[in-house]
Amino acid sequence: MKNPYPSEHFETRAVRTQAQRSGFAEHSVPVYMTSSYLFESAEHARALFANEQEGMVYSRYDNPSNDEFVDKMAALEGTEDGIATASGMAAIFGALAGTLSAGDHILACRSLFGSSHQVLTQVLPRFRITSSYFDLGRPETLEPLVTPATKLVFVETPTNPGLDLIDLEFLSAVCRRRGLILAVDNCFATPYLQTPAAWGADLVLHSATKFIDGQGRGLGGVILGPKRLIDPIRFFCRQTGPALSPFHGWLFSKSLETLAVRMDRHCDNAEFLAGRLEGHPKLAAVKHPSLASHPQHALAKKQMKRGGGLLTVEVKGGLEAGKRFLDALELCSLTANLGDTRTTATHPASTTHSKLTDDERSAVGIGAGTVRISAGLEHRDDLLADLLRALAHV
Numbered sequence: 043m044k045n046p047y048p049s050e051h052f053e054t055r056a057v058r059t060q061a062q063r064s065g066f067a068e069h070s071v072p073v074y075m076t077s078s079y080l081f082e083s084a085e086h087a088r089a090l091f092a093n094e095q096e097g098m099v100y101s102r103y104d105n106p107s108n109d110e111f112v113d114k115m116a117a118l119e120g121t122e123d124g125i126a127t128a129s130g131m132a133a134i135f136g137a138l139a140g141t142l143s144a145g146d147h148i149l150a151c152r153s154l155f156g157s158s159h160q161v162l163t164q165v166l167p168r169f170r171i172t173s174s175y176f177d178l179g180r181p182e183t184l185e186p187l188v189t190p191a192t193k194l195v196f197v198e199t200p201t202n203p204g205l206d207l208i209d210l211e212f213l214s215a216v217c218r219r220r221g222l223i224l225a226v227d228n229c230f231a232t233p234y235l236q237t238p239a240a241w242g243a244d245l246v247l248h249s250a251t252k253f254i255d256g257q258g259r260g261l262g263g264v265i266l267g268p269k270r271l272i273d274p275i276r277f278f279c280r281q282t283g284p285a286l287s288p289f290h291g292w293l294f295s296k297s298l299e300t301l302a303v304r305m306d307r308h309c310d311n312a313e314f315l316a317g318r319l320e321g322h323p324k325l326a327a328v329k330h331p332s333l334a335s336h337p338q339h340a341l342a343k344k345q346m347k348r349g350g351g352l353l354t355v356e357v358k359g360g361l362e363a364g365k366r367f368l369d370a371l372e373l374c375s376l377t378a379n380l381g382d383t384r385t386t387a388t389h390p391a392s393t394t395h396s397k398l399t400d401d402e403r404s405a406v407g408i409g410a411g412t413v414r415i416s417a418g419l420e421h422r423d424d425l426l427a428d429l430l431r432a433l434a435h436v
Contacts, residue, residue: 136278154202
């Protein structure tokens, strides 16, 4: 693979980090849709499988399209190495299962994506890997929960769907002091708005399905970090098979070329909508890191470039009012995805976080009327008009 273009500018690295061109000297590197690769001889095959030579063996292990995507993401996040996976949840599970062993303990922020919560509480305990939650609003509560078995701290920031933030500099200092691995789900921010490794995170995880792709076309994920941590994760993923398809690796790599442009527009629209909706008589709350009313507004200014493309609103009247609001939307799409060119609206309590109990949802700020809005790339006035029209039906 070609080394990332030596530029300090995000946009240039996103566009100019490419795989080696073929003999056709193509300007846009093609997708390599192949399951396997030819060996020059029996000895060459032996040497590749023995890791005595570098080269492609099988696309479950390596593929030029996927490698370009990983190299580009590593260049943008500022990490040494990485591996692509078939989905964002494959990245999360691969990172945890490839790092931890029976008897290990995880500390996680209480506010997590619903499937991440299920992995921690329902899947990993089957392998004698346990977990505990700390209060992200009081990060000082984390260190007293560390036990001799604790090996890894896992957080999202901003969180899904509450858009709460965690001080990565503080967290990484605790992890260094206690010899813990810090893994950060950076899906909502993307490397354009936040680089956790720069604040001391060890592993950075993404669902490429969201803003990385940006158009709701494919599933994928990526795990990034130092080679010493990625190597055992790579071994686990190669043997268990959560491989990204080469087509999607190529797709995501191409999508990264426009990530900066798209994220600026996502942020513009989200900030505009949050500012206009705050104080609306039909809403109990509006949350976006750019708002001065956000409890971690100062932290957002410290560790993020901008506040991101998502906002949450709490519709007064609970579940039925929230359903009336969603059903009245005409422009915004009702879907569980986010990070799309099209603005999407989701009711977490009945969809993405439906497997949590009422108490668990309440603990992370998800109410019966909470609606997560992922601001797309449409004109902001059309989006505001749609949201205001829907609120009139509540």
